[in-house]
Amino acid sequence: MEAILFYLTATVAIISALFVIKCRNPVNSALNLITTFLCLAVFYIMLEAPFMAAIQIMVYAGAIMVLIVFVIMLLNLGLAVKSRYSHGLAGGGFLAALTLLVTVYFIKFGEATGTGGEITSEVISSYGHTELIGRAMFVDFLLPFEIASILLLVAIIGAVILSKREV
Amino acid sequence: MITVNHYMLLSAILFTIGTFGVLTRKNAIVLFMCIEVMLNSVNLTFIALSRHVGNMDGQIFVFFVMTVAAAEAAVGLALMIAFYRNKDSIDVDDFNMLKW
Numbered sequence: 001m002e003a004i005l006f007y008l009t010a011t012v013a014i015i016s017a018l019f020v021i022k023c024r025n026p027v028n029s030a031l032n033l034i035t036t037f038l039c040l041a042v043f044y045i046m047l048e049a050p051f052m053a054a055i056q057i058m059v060y061a062g063a064i065m066v067l068i069v070f071v072i073m074l075l076n077l078g079l080a081v082k083s084r085y086s087h088g089l090a091g092g093g094f095l096a097a098l099t100l101l102v103t104v105y106f107i108k109f110g111e112a113t114g115t116g117g118e119i120t121s122e123v124i125s126s127y128g129h130t131e132l133i134g135r136a137m138f139v140d141f142l143l144p145f146e147i148a149s150i151l152l153l154v155a156i157i158g159a160v161i162l163s164k165r166e167v
Numbered sequence: 168m169i170t171v172n173h174y175m176l177l178s179a180i181l182f183t184i185g186t187f188g189v190l191t192r193k194n195a196i197v198l199f200m201c202i203e204v205m206l207n208s209v210n211l212t213f214i215a216l217s218r219h220v221g222n223m224d225g226q227i228f229v230f231f232v233m234t235v236a237a238a239e240a241a242v243g244l245a246l247m248i249a250f251y252r253n254k255d256s257i258d259v260d261d262f263n264m265l266k267w
Contacts, residue, residue, distance in 0.1 A: 002168075002169055003168070003169055006169045006173065010173075010177050013177070013181065014177075014180055014181065014184070017181055017184045017185070017204050018184060020184075020188065020197075020200055020201065020204060021184060021185075021187060021188030021191070021192060021197070021201055026194055026196050026197055026200075029197050029200055030200065033200050033203060033204065036181075036204060036207065037207065040207050040210070040211055043174065043177075043211060043214075043215075044211075044214055046169075047174070047214050047215055047218045048218060049214050049217075049218070049226060052214060052226055052229060052230075055230070055233060056210075056233075059233050059237060060203070060207070060233070060236075063237065064203070064236065064237060064240045067240050067241070067244055068196060068199065068200065068240065068244065071196065071244045071247065071248065072196055074248065075196075075247075075248070075251050075257065077194070077196070077257070088190070088191055089191050091190065092186075092187055092190030092191040093187060093191075095186065095190055096183045096184075096186045096187035096190065097183075099182065099183050099186050100179060100180065100183040103175075103179035103182065103183070104176065104179055107172055107175045107176055107179060112171050112172070112175075112216065112219055112220075114220045115219060115220065115221065116221060117220050117221025117222040118221060118222075119217075119221045119222060119223055120221055132223055133223065133226060133227070133230075136223040136224070136226075136227050137227055137230065140224075140227075141227050144227075144231060148231055148234045148235075151234065151235065151238050152234065152237070152238055154238070155237070155238035155239075155241045155242050156241065158241070158242045158245070159241040159242055159244075159245040160245075162242065162245035162246055162248075162249050163245045163248050163249060165252075
């Protein structure tokens with residue numbers, strides 16, 4: 001049952017990711033990207049990380065994609081009219097194939113070690129995933145969390161200043 | 168039985184698709200979306216390995232990746248709007264003002 005769900009969702013994720021890079025209209029690419037994000041949220045639930053799935057849908061499929069679709073609408077872009085260079089396609093395809101080859105080589109001949117940590121399925125079901133995330137973030141990773149908030153502030157100020165006509 | 172290798176293989180395929188898109192597309196917004204696909208495939212690897220190892224640190228890292236992606240979206244899209252105002256295009260072939 002789990003295997004069927006995995007392969008079904010993986011197929012949808014890969015096909016929609018292919019459509020992201022294939023569609024000529026950016027709006028179609030954006031809609032296919034949302035499908036990919038939803039498939040990844042399903043994987044996060046299968047991996048017993050429901051909080052991450054919720055964040056994935058709210059932040060990625062919600063906030064970031066709304067921003068992208070809004071910019072596409074604002075710029076009023078048409079279809080891609082210029083044709084792609086064939087040598088660019090060949091070079092890109094070659095480099096992408098090389099990437100796939102190297103990663104598959106590592107996955108096939110490497111071994112994922114280090115099992116048996118303290119966060120098991122029983123711990124997650126007894127405490128709840130959100131509580132575990134919150135405890136890790138506000139106890140062990142408090143300083144990176146504060147730095148991330150400064151990063152977001154800088155991004156807000158930068159976006160406002162960049163999109164002003166006159167500073 | 169679905170093991171961690173299945174998830175890593177899937178995320179390798181998604182990363183490759185994103186790489187191919189970044190290298191071949193010309194619309195800057197589509198390029199941006201391909202980068203999001205690559206970031207998400209890495210997130211999937213982080214969460215799969217975090218469950219495999221039995222440790223929460225990978226999922227915290229995913230949280231920070233999402234924060235950086237949000238900041239990147241805000242600044243990157245503002246840059247694209249500023250560029251579109253000057254050049255009336257967001258084709259990456261027109262991004263050549265620093266070239267001499």
